[in-house]
Amino acid sequence: xxxxxxxxxxxxxxxGTLLAxxxxxxxxxxxxxxxxxxxxxxxxxxxxxxVTYVRYGDKVYSPIIAQGEADVLLAxxxxxxxxxxxxxxxxxxxxxxxxxxxxMPVVTGVAEYPKDILGKVREQGVKVVALxxxxxxxxxxxxxxxxxxxxxxxxxxxxxxxxxxxDTIKETVPSKFIDMxxxxxxxxxxxxx
Numbered sequence: 567x568x569x570x571x572x573x574x575x576x577x578x579x580x581x582g583t584l585l586a587x588x589x590x591x592x593x594x595x596x597x598x599x600x601x602x603x604x605x606x607x608x609x610x611x612x613x614x615x616x617v618t619y620v621r622y623g624d625k626v627y628s629p630i631i632a633q634g635e636a637d638v639l640l641a642x643x644x645x646x647x648x649x650x651x652x653x654x655x656x657x658x659x660x661x662x663x664x665x666x667x668x669x670m671p672v673v674t675g676v677a678e679y680p681k682d683i684l685g686k687v688r689e690q691g692v693k694v695v696a697l698x699x700x701x702x703x704x705x706x707x708x709x710x711x712x713x714x715x716x717x718x719x720x721x722x723x724x725x726x727x728x729x730x731x732x733d734t735i736k737e738t739v740p741s742k743f744i745d746m747x748x749x750x751x752x753x754x755x756x757x758x759x
Contacts, residue, residue: 570626571637572636572638573590573620573724574617575620576615576616576639577641578615578642578646582712583617583618583642583713584605585714585739586716586717587603588603589717593731593734596734599624600625602620602621603629605617615649632653633652633653634653635655636654636655636658638654638723639654641661641662642663643662643667644665644684645680647660647683651687657692660687660692661723663700695720697716697754697757699712699719702715702753702754703753706750707750711746711747711750714754715751715754716754717754719755721754731751732751
């Protein structure tokens with residue numbers, strides 16, 4: 567890797583975005599790559615947006631990703647993908663969970679959840695990898711494994727061998743959840759999307 571790559575991880579509080587950033591950062595560090603991670607917590611404990619920047623390469627000076635700089639946008643929810651799309655490079659890839667989580671204005675009836683969000687994202691000309699990560703996580707054994715399903719789908723877009731991801735997951739998640747998370751990773755990695 568001779569240049570810096572940027573991954574922006576976005577979701578709603580409680581979805582596991584921070585674990586995803588730890589796995590990504592640890593996987594890159596295990597390969598001797600310089601990594602910078604910055605977590606931005608909105609109203610995460612109340613279901614608000616959570617954003618994590620992960621930048622890696624030969625030498626990374628700042629973890630912050632400016633608009634138009636992200637190589638990959640890893641979105642745990644469709645509306646978050648649309649919200650943070652301006653940070654993606656024109657040739658970038660969005661890896662997105664098709665799950666819909668209503669934000670507070672929708673819950674309270676003040677607004678409606680936008681229709682066909684992923685269609686609008688695709689209209690921007692970026693590559694979109696959309697998968698039912700929630701369904702796959704439940705198939706793996708827990709809805710909490712959405713993050714690892716998405717890591718699996720993203721892993722094919724990054725330049726690390728599959729074994730590095732598997733080893734990192736084994737080192738990062740609690741031992742009693744390793745098998746479930748490895749199954750979740752495989753489901754995301756092998757998703758036909």
